[in-house]
Amino acid sequence: MTTLLNETLKESIYMPTPARITAVKTFTPTEKFFKIALPSGFSLAHRPGQFVEVSVFGVGEAPISICSAPSRSNGTFEMCVRAVGKLTDALHRLAAGSTIAIRGPFGRGFPIERFRGKDIIFVAGGLGLAPLRSLIDEVINDRGKFGRIHLLYGTRTPQDILFAEDLVAWANAPRTEVHITVDRPDEAWKGNVGVITKLFPKLRFHARNTVAIIVGPPVMYKFVLMELLGKGIADGNIWLSFERQMKCAVGKCGHCQLHHIYTCQDGPAFSYAQVKHLEEAFS
Amino acid sequence: MSLRIMPKSLLKTWIKHLQSRHFKVVGPTERFGQYVFEEIHSADELVMDYPTSVLPPKKYLLPPRERLFTFNAKTMEMQPDIQAVPTVILGVHTCDMHAVAMLDKVNNTGYADQHYKARREATYLVSVECLTPCMEGSFCKSMGTLTVPENYDLHFTDLGSDYAVEVGSEKGAALLEGCSAFWEPSEADYARVDAVIGAKWQHFPYRLECDVTELPDLLALSQKSPLWDELGERCLACGMCTKVCPTCYCFDVTDEIDLNLEHGERIRQWDSCQIEKFAVVAGGHNFRSSRALRQRHRFMRKGKYQYEAFGLMGCVGCGRCAASCLVHITPVDTFNALHRLRQAAQNGSAAENTASNQEVQA
């Protein structure tokens, strides 16, 4: 058994390893879920919050978060992909049985051991639930080691809700609350409506013993941060994941640079304390 | 380190010697009144006292366009393309030597880039001492790059009829092996070298109005400077400044495939943080949507970010960007303008403080 990363680093850090799509599920018109099997003998050995570089030969490569928990890995992993361009569109055209290629896992994930014994607030906007799912599952699989859990999830419409089955399962886990809100409801929607920050009044937590983990589109961060900081959660206990354009994932191409930081290697998970003073971090 | 003397007339002999040992020999040659590094077939093509080159010798370590690997999209077979042609680069200026140190650092930090490494290991750097300023826009003395760093294999100093050749590494020593062009120096030769190097210093101006060590702090305080908007107004976003820069290394990665959709290759190509789409992410959000923000990013990298990330300055003062920029945006002018703005602000607030103190007293 060797790790995929060892294989990635062997001859050329840019050369991926073939992997097979074993299942595809359509979540929404723009988002699909993929289950990937590594070649036999390989393990992914990732941390929640890490990502892989996915190749479709002849089209290109893109960074995609690993959305399955390490504890459920066993030579496979999962990802949820929104079709927005070259590579992601190409992935959407592939069916189970197709072969793609993978490098990684890359970056620093979330420091889950630092969350033990604490209450956790997960805040996910849209596709941000994908990287968080890996962490949420890992926490719930080890439920006893963590305090109360809140998941706040915001999407544009009820049709955009991802991981519906997981949301139900999490809501049924002990001492776990799931709150979902949509910007634009349909007739059938009976849940919350409006921006995600509207969900905060529903939460009961002890700020000193709480960590918050936020993943969503760039515009979401500012408002959620204001809310969390206003509730007294410390900078170092707020974690986020940054999206930047990435062309290499190994700290070489310069695309993901934020100040002196390379998001691909130093992130994508950061504590607010690490990045709050950096110009362009939230612009 | 040891010193050898080579009569200039024997440069030809040495180059032939290297070629007979199957080294690819490259050096500065003339092209339309400018100079470019190119493979040398005979010493006559070489212009050792060239002012500057269009592209820095970086192009041999990190080519403008490079195949990373080939693939077969049907069988999923892959083959890395790692090139290591033994290459001697003649006539590298000291600023560009500092830039190579930067590239070495980047490519060996974290996961080492095997493509770069293989090429770097097969590359022999023969640097040359600059005796007069190469051009108007250069400011190596201010950036501390007018002295050769320790990464040279051989370092040449022009003594008039001879070159003083300092041997900086075993690789360098290997280049002299079996060639009779290099003589043991006499006491007088050491003195000649010292005299030439001692005399050159005063010919170079300090062009920065602050010390290079102040740049990171100056830039930190200039994130919100109005100067960036002014540069953004003028900038064409043509990207030339980054293409010609010896310390820029950003690249893009693309695939090419044949019409049978079977055999293809993954290519990397120099990219530029000055172009519109460099920092766009899915959904269209652009982290540096204006030319002003992109200019700021460029200069922050040059004077602050790279220093913080790698401990080396991201600008070596070669002046190529200044010479290329059609709208005359230059690092010297930019850093000096920020320095002056900063001083004016400090003087202003000092004056204000004095004024308010006086009010309190009155």
Next chain:
Amino acid sequence: MSAKTLPRIAFFEFTSCEGCQLTVVDTLQDHPELLNAVEIVQFREAMSERGDNYQIAFIEGSCTRPSDEAKLKEIRAKAQIVVALGACAHLGGVNAIRNRMALPEVREYVYGEKAAWFETYPARPIEAVIKVDASLPGCPIDRNEFAMAVTHLLQGRLPNLPDYPLCIECKLLENVCMYQRGKTCLGPITRAGCAAICPSYGDGCEGCRGLIPKPNWAAMKAVLREHGMTDAEIDSRLTMFLTYQTMQLEAKAAEG
């Protein structure tokens, strides 16, 4: 290969010199495998049959008279994908030079429906009339880029072509800048993709591939002025290929 049905493509021309279609013919000679990858059902330049059952339409030439519009719309209705082939179709091309000269709009206003009898109206890119899925820029198009575009189409995606400035490409080739050779060049505001062929052969770029997405128009003019061009010369320089695009920009600027 034979079992698979190949994508059916057709070529059409409007007001143009047919140079781009000739380049396609050249490309077919360079890349004979193209003929195994697609089925050409209509291509006046190379064959006599005229199939109407096409999926991808390559359109050369600009729209210069009212009767062109109906034909363009008909092609659009039949094709799944429409690709503008070359500067005329993409930008109005050299045909648009006249747009600034007479007052053809006035003529159209006066003669209404019958304007077509009285020759033409301002030349426009086909995008002004129908939805275009992709454009292959250049006067003429670049043969490698044509092959690349077809490859992308075969992959089931739209062609993905560079839209960064020509200077990038030019500098990758280590050309000595035209401005340092005493000439002028529109490279800083022109889309790359032609391998900087004009500067590589010692001529300044004329902008045949069209403008980059957000050209710094004012700065470009200032550079040209600094290099000795009069305002009239600058206008005429920007007229060769960029008339339509610059007039659009001016109109936009005038709107505020």
